[in-house]
Amino acid sequence: MTEDGYKVKLENVFEGPMDLLIHLIRKNEVDITDIPIALITRQYLAYLEWLKRMNIDFAGEFLLMAATLAHIKSRTLLPSHSSDADEDPRLEIARPLLEYLQIKQAAEELAQRQLLGEDTFVRPPSAPDDWGDAGEETIHVGLFELIDAFQRILENIAPDHRVDLTTERISIKDRITEIVDVLEAKGSITFTELFASESDKSDVIVTFLAILEMVKLCLIRVAQHLPTGIIRLFYL
Amino acid sequence: MENLKAIIESLLLVAAAPLAVDRIQALLPQADSREIRAVLQRLASEYSERNGGFVIREVAGGYQFRTQPQYREVVKKMLQPSPVRLSRAALETLAIIAYKQPIIRHDIEQIRGVDSGGILRMLLDRKLVRVLGRREIPGRPIIYATTRQFLELFDLKDLRDLPSPKEIEELGRPPRQADGESAS
Incomplete structure (x- = not known):
């Protein structure tokens, strides 16, 4: 045998x-x-x-x-x-x-399912960028623009909020999941919207680190709208 | 709205991704979501009755015009898309993640019995899999889950649209006697 x-x-x-x-x-x-x-x-x-x-x-x-x-x-x-x-x-x-x-x-x-791009096809999107009005330009943001924007958000926080190193109130992982959820629903979000609800410095930092981690993992693309300077995160 | 159907149809035509009811709702505050859903379903059945070159499919939480699979050859000839074919190993890995998510690499490899690092990287690159974060255990392993693109690629409404593990179990498992058969 x-x-x-x-x-x-x-x-x-x-x-x-x-x-x-x-x-x-x-x-x-x-x-x-x-x-x-x-x-x-x-x-x-x-x-x-x-x-x-x-x-x-x-x-x-x-x-x-x-x-x-x-x-x-x-x-x-x-x-x-x-x-x-x-x-x-x-x-x-x-x-x-x-x-x-x-x-x-x-x-x-x-x-065996009807695979997209193999068995079934969709209309190719007509515009390369699917947000904003046609004709508006965006540039890709570097790390320094991102840090500048972060700095401005930090400046808006009351100085008596101190960073508490002993307790992690919201972990980066949780924050990434939250941001992914928002992005899944909306496709994109502005940089400032992400920080809108936070007043605590440690929360802001966690959010920022979450964004950096997500960029590193290629989960999101960050682009800045030229005329308004608004930085926007796109879900990839 | 009297012309709601025509409005939604026009939105479907230009949408770059599957169009969700919520998205339409946000654009048309006067219409309520139940009405929108009903219109979408009516449009979908109209297109399927018409039996033309494309239909409306419900995928990844939204609705989208998609060509009929039977015309794949000629459409492919025109578009000449890069092949989407996934290897058997990649499909297996993807199936494990789809059914067991959120899951860490160790558990994936436990099931497949082989190293899956390269395949995971490829699936991440193709955005069929995403990183949800890290598990707070020694080594802080990365947690994986599937993406919206995964649903789009496999023509799935949502994760519940996957064949249920029960169905698969029945296919894969030979009928088993209750007990008593313990002799080797």
């Missing part, structure tokens, strides 16, 4: 140990919840041997899976002493395999 070789075409090379296991389970037509561990492990190791003979480097994940399989086999052989923990040791591998199968199925379903 194991000697009939693995005629693996290049496009068939397994993505990882899970892929290989699923292939073996299907090939042997066995039930995922009732895997013959010894048989599958033998074929699995034979495949790794084949990879080695072909001088193909395989990742450590393949070896980890081999160890897991061997461990499961050893546990099925040992008599179980505690009556409460006599769960089938093969579940350790069956559960993740089932989950992986589900995801594979989900991925296939996604691929």
Whole structure:
């Protein structure tokens, strides 16, 4: 059975140990919840041997899976002493395999949808920038313009508000989520609007850091409107 | 409004992204959102009955004119778009994020059993996946979620429009006996 070789075409090379296991389970037509561990492990190791003979480097994940399989086999052989923990040791591998199968199925379903740009198309947007009236210009803002604008907002805060270093009242992560929510709904927001509700210096700083983080992660684009000087954030 | 249908139709034609009811509502304060939704649905069914080259699809929380899939070949010939094809590995990673979001990279790799860093970067670049922030555990790993563009690409109304995990489970899982079958 194991000697009939693995005629693996290049496009068939397994993505990882899970892929290989699923292939073996299907090939042997066995039930995922009732895997013959010894048989599958033998074929699995034979495949790794084949990879080695072909001088193909395989990742450590393949070896980890081999160890897991061997461990499961050893546990099925040992008599179980505690009556409460006599769960089938093969579940350790069956559960993740089932989950992986589900995801594979989900991925296939996604691929079969009417993909935009592949199966269905929309009218290309007529203007490169979709805010403001036609003919208005925007420039891309550098870090220094952003810091200048931030400085002006800081100046508008009453001086007796001190930065409290001990408590983080709103985390940058939360602020990013909030800003993303606003941007999802509106598409864009002005720099000052973001700070409108905050009076506390630490909140302002968190918001500013959140904006910088979002720019770094390419979540947003920042542009300044030439005639008014208003800086606007766009959701990408 | 008597010509509400024509007004909304004109907005749909020029909108650069799927047009949400809220957006139309903001433009037409006199109309109420239920009315707008009803008009959109009526327009959508009119276009689908007409059986022409394009229809109105509800995607990513809004409505949008989209061409009929059966004319994809000739449309592609004209537009010559860069291919959107995603590899199997990318689709799997995207499916994990779509169903399990918000999720960290470790949990994605746990399910796939392989390193997914390169694929994640590609999905971020293509804006199908976004960073929600960092989980406050050691290493502060990045939390991933899908984007509006993901919904647009896969012609999904919203995340609830994804086939429910139940449906998938039934397809992927062989019928399992209740208990008693514990022999190896």
